[in-house]
Amino acid sequence: MQSTIKRAIWVAVAAVGALSAQQAPPAELHVLPVQGNIYMLVGAGGNITLQIGKQGVLMVDTGLAANAAAVYAEVKKLTNLPIRYIINTHVHPDHVGGNEGLAKLIPPNRAQPLSIIANENVLNRMIKPRPDGTTQQFGLPTDEYYLPFKALNYNGEAVIIYHELNAHTDGDSVILFRGSDVVSTGDIFTPDAYPFIDVAQGGSVEGELKALTHILELTVPAKTEEGGTLVIPGHGRLCEETDVAEFRDMMAIVRDRIQDGIKKKKTLAQIKADKPTLDYDTEYYRQGAFVTPDMFVEAVYKSLTGGK
Amino acid sequence: MKIFKQIGIAGLLVLTSVPGYSEIDFTGSWTPLFHEDYPERFPGPELGDYMGIPVNAAGRLRGDSYDADRISMVSQYECRPHGSDYNMRGSANLRISRDLDPVTQAPVAFHTFIGFQSAQRTIWLDGRPHPPEYADHSWAGFSTGVWDGNMLNITTTHLKEYYIRRNGVPRSDQAVVTEHWTRHGNYLTVIVVINDPVFLTEPLVRSENWIYDPGQEILPSNCEPAPEVPNPPGVITPHHLPGTNPFLHEVADWYGIPYDAVRGGAETMRPEYRKVMGKPEHVPEKCERYCDCGKDAGACNLH
Amino acid sequence: MRRILFAILIVGAVPALTFAQGGRGGGRGGPPPQGKAGAPVDLSGYWVSPIFEDYRWRMFTPLKGDAASVPINDAARKIVDAWDPAKDEAAGEQCKAYGAAGIMRVPGRLHITWQDDNTLKIETDAGTQTRLFHFTGQAPKEGEPSWQGYSAAKWEVTALPGGPAGVGLGMLPRQGTKSRTLDVVTTQLRPGYLRKNGVPYGANTTLTEYYDHWSEPSGQEWFTVTTVVTDPEYLAIPFVTTTDFKKEPDGSKFNPRPCTAR
Numbered sequence: 001m002q003s004t005i006k007r008a009i010w011v012a013v014a015a016v017g018a019l020s021a022q023q024a025p026p027a028e029l030h031v032l033p034v035q036g037n038i039y040m041l042v043g044a045g046g047n048i049t050l051q052i053g054k055q056g057v058l059m060v061d062t063g064l065a066a067n068a069a070a071v072y073a074e075v076k077k078l079t080n081l082p083i084r085y086i087i088n089t090h091v092h093p094d095h096v097g098g099n100e101g102l103a104k105l106i107p108p109n110r111a112q113p114l115s116i117i118a119n120e121n122v123l124n125r126m127i128k129p130r131p132d133g134t135t136q137q138f139g140l141p142t143d144e145y146y147l148p149f150k151a152l153n154y155n156g157e158a159v160i161i162y163h164e165l166n167a168h169t170d171g172d173s174v175i176l177f178r179g180s181d182v183v184s185t186g187d188i189f190t191p192d193a194y195p196f197i198d199v200a201q202g203g204s205v206e207g208e209l210k211a212l213t214h215i216l217e218l219t220v221p222a223k224t225e226e227g228g229t230l231v232i233p234g235h236g237r238l239c240e241e242t243d244v245a246e247f248r249d250m251m252a253i254v255r256d257r258i259q260d261g262i263k264k265k266k267t268l269a270q271i272k273a274d275k276p277t278l279d280y281d282t283e284y285y286r287q288g289a290f291v292t293p294d295m296f297v298e299a300v301y302k303s304l305t306g307g308k
Numbered sequence: 309m310k311i312f313k314q315i316g317i318a319g320l321l322v323l324t325s326v327p328g329y330s331e332i333d334f335t336g337s338w339t340p341l342f343h344e345d346y347p348e349r350f351p352g353p354e355l356g357d358y359m360g361i362p363v364n365a366a367g368r369l370r371g372d373s374y375d376a377d378r379i380s381m382v383s384q385y386e387c388r389p390h391g392s393d394y395n396m397r398g399s400a401n402l403r404i405s406r407d408l409d410p411v412t413q414a415p416v417a418f419h420t421f422i423g424f425q426s427a428q429r430t431i432w433l434d435g436r437p438h439p440p441e442y443a444d445h446s447w448a449g450f451s452t453g454v455w456d457g458n459m460l461n462i463t464t465t466h467l468k469e470y471y472i473r474r475n476g477v478p479r480s481d482q483a484v485v486t487e488h489w490t491r492h493g494n495y496l497t498v499i500v501v502i503n504d505p506v507f508l509t510e511p512l513v514r515s516e517n518w519i520y521d522p523g524q525e526i527l528p529s530n531c532e533p534a535p536e537v538p539n540p541p542g543v544i545t546p547h548h549l550p551g552t553n554p555f556l557h558e559v560a561d562w563y564g565i566p567y568d569a570v571r572g573g574a575e576t577m578r579p580e581y582r583k584v585m586g587k588p589e590h591v592p593e594k595c596e597r598y599c600d601c602g603k604d605a606g607a608c609n610l611h
Numbered sequence: 612m613r614r615i616l617f618a619i620l621i622v623g624a625v626p627a628l629t630f631a632q633g634g635r636g637g638g639r640g641g642p643p644p645q646g647k648a649g650a651p652v653d654l655s656g657y658w659v660s661p662i663f664e665d666y667r668w669r670m671f672t673p674l675k676g677d678a679a680s681v682p683i684n685d686a687a688r689k690i691v692d693a694w695d696p697a698k699d700e701a702a703g704e705q706c707k708a709y710g711a712a713g714i715m716r717v718p719g720r721l722h723i724t725w726q727d728d729n730t731l732k733i734e735t736d737a738g739t740q741t742r743l744f745h746f747t748g749q750a751p752k753e754g755e756p757s758w759q760g761y762s763a764a765k766w767e768v769t770a771l772p773g774g775p776a777g778v779g780l781g782m783l784p785r786q787g788t789k790s791r792t793l794d795v796v797t798t799q800l801r802p803g804y805l806r807k808n809g810v811p812y813g814a815n816t817t818l819t820e821y822y823d824h825w826s827e828p829s830g831q832e833w834f835t836v837t838t839v840v841t842d843p844e845y846l847a848i849p850f851v852t853t854t855d856f857k858k859e860p861d862g863s864k865f866n867p868r869p870c871t872a873r
Binding site: 257279 | 364370425549
Binding site: 359457463514576601 | 665666670676677718719720737767789790794823827828848850854857
């Protein structure tokens, strides 16, 4: 039974990676300077955050496995300094897939050895055997944390890594670059698509809402709700505080509608038929996207009803 | 020989100084004229009024769900400026300034400043490209302008999500807004076309007039968000559940209008709609709301 | 030095004289062509005004007494409060709301053609009205007031007449802006209504309009008419509106129908 569940989980994870690979453009990477020490690298799978300074490079996420070499090449265009840190926001292949390839490409450095940081739940999932029985050897987190947050100072600024409980998954991290005033959110926040609430891997709608509210506590706009803290989402364009607020409010409203249906003893099929996402579908769903409106509704329903 | 050389040099200089057609100068301070839709643009639209908007079902439901308490309870909405497309509806007075290239004196950009929430925008005239699709969005968006005779045609992308109307009918962050500005004496006419594939079935075209008003002072506004109203337990953002908004029939009853017309949609905006529209449920004997709005060029009061 | 300056003056005068004689935009040579020959844009065809703005005042006959947004004065307020469509019908004045000062706001379609080289004709299906824009000059002094009045039209020229002659070295005559606007001034109007519910305009009204043609990136053609109604009798200040018309491929939807007072 347990191995069946494990196999199902790996199949789901592989599906996420495969679908993300289908959606991501084939290694056409773009780098956008954000602010301070921060750049955003798009096109490798999930968005990658690069912090580049006098000490070296810190990466948040590494994209898909297939794009690791291209990602490494893009970093080398920006600097010859070593990649010192990789922080993984969560365990999905479009965010950790490049770990292994990069770990092999990055030359060994005794003075600045590569450190891969993630919440311990990410490590716990990554070391599980794959469906073919093999296990990942390279690119595993080497510096996992289990407390509510972990902090370091790199390239002249504080980098604070927050564990967001049971949001997108059970291993989510949100990273605040305090000096550059940038937040990397992983897939907790995806402004151009419905969120994938991975209930099977510990995600929940309440956790998502709490995580998004926490991100709003970290962000401070410069003036009239604009500028100031910039937000790099897991997928999609560079954002700011009000973009996170719109996304959070969408999720809260859809949750409320589904909750209302549950109170009225409606089945999942009946709730889906009510189309609780009708006014958001044209904004957050495009044909072929991974998370369909029905998937989103189902995930919210399951996390409100305890997965029953 | 020497004189011919001189004539030749002078001639060359003249021939290379090509006289161009000059553009219209929009610079100065402007006051909006509220001779159209005054009640909607200034006091504010009635709840559920989607008349004149080619809105789709998604936009309609957003409007039906909207609760204006959101602005009080979600601090991120408290100090929002309007989107640059909405600002041209005349939310506040306008100042336009201009950058000129120091060498050629060609206009490089217009800058607009709207007093409400100190909204600022740059309209680039130097042919620069728009940012990539993954770049940040802003309230003003990214605007570029091209002259066609006496009309400036402006294209704006990279707008943050905002409203088409302040009763909750949204305009998405995927919209492309085109504007056409022209000036006739002391009147500035601005035509705003919103192409929004998310909430509109066809482009929305609205045009407003401003009058040159050089004597005014347009001050910056200082807004700091502060939590003032506590959220009820469990409420993150206030809204009406589908089918529960009790206010949607008000505007039809107050003004004697068929309810279907109030719901908006492209088909309700053609002249032939008058042949097929239904009857209003209730028709007051006479005007009871905003009847004297704008009288003697004055304010717009409810009674 | 004197020879150099003399040479510059000679050279500068040549293009100054050239520009004065040719092209639009001013100079000393004469006014630019008007009428059909001088049209910088093509306004001919069938046009519809989708009602995006002032919807409840245009798509419906507003409630009695509703003058919102119109800067009326006390004298007009009395007329608005006394509006009685039955009286207008009895007096044969069903077309009061279809006069030139209000007709462009009535939901309907236009058919624009050149009646001759100096007269642009606008026919409306709403109220079957015809407006004639004369490019030949001012109104006759003793004209009979009518619903559509007398419209004097010209293609707008923004350069000052008789602008400074060039003196060479980059100081050539200013050409002004290449305007694409049609300016129309209408007088000799019969008193009518700005809106169907009796918001009045008087006999001394001057109507000034600016027609601006534009296109969407898709190629769809539009024009916008900015209308300035100046009425010392019933308006506190000029009443300024803009109405947008979208070009249609043909006249299949042009639907002539008579005026109605209600």
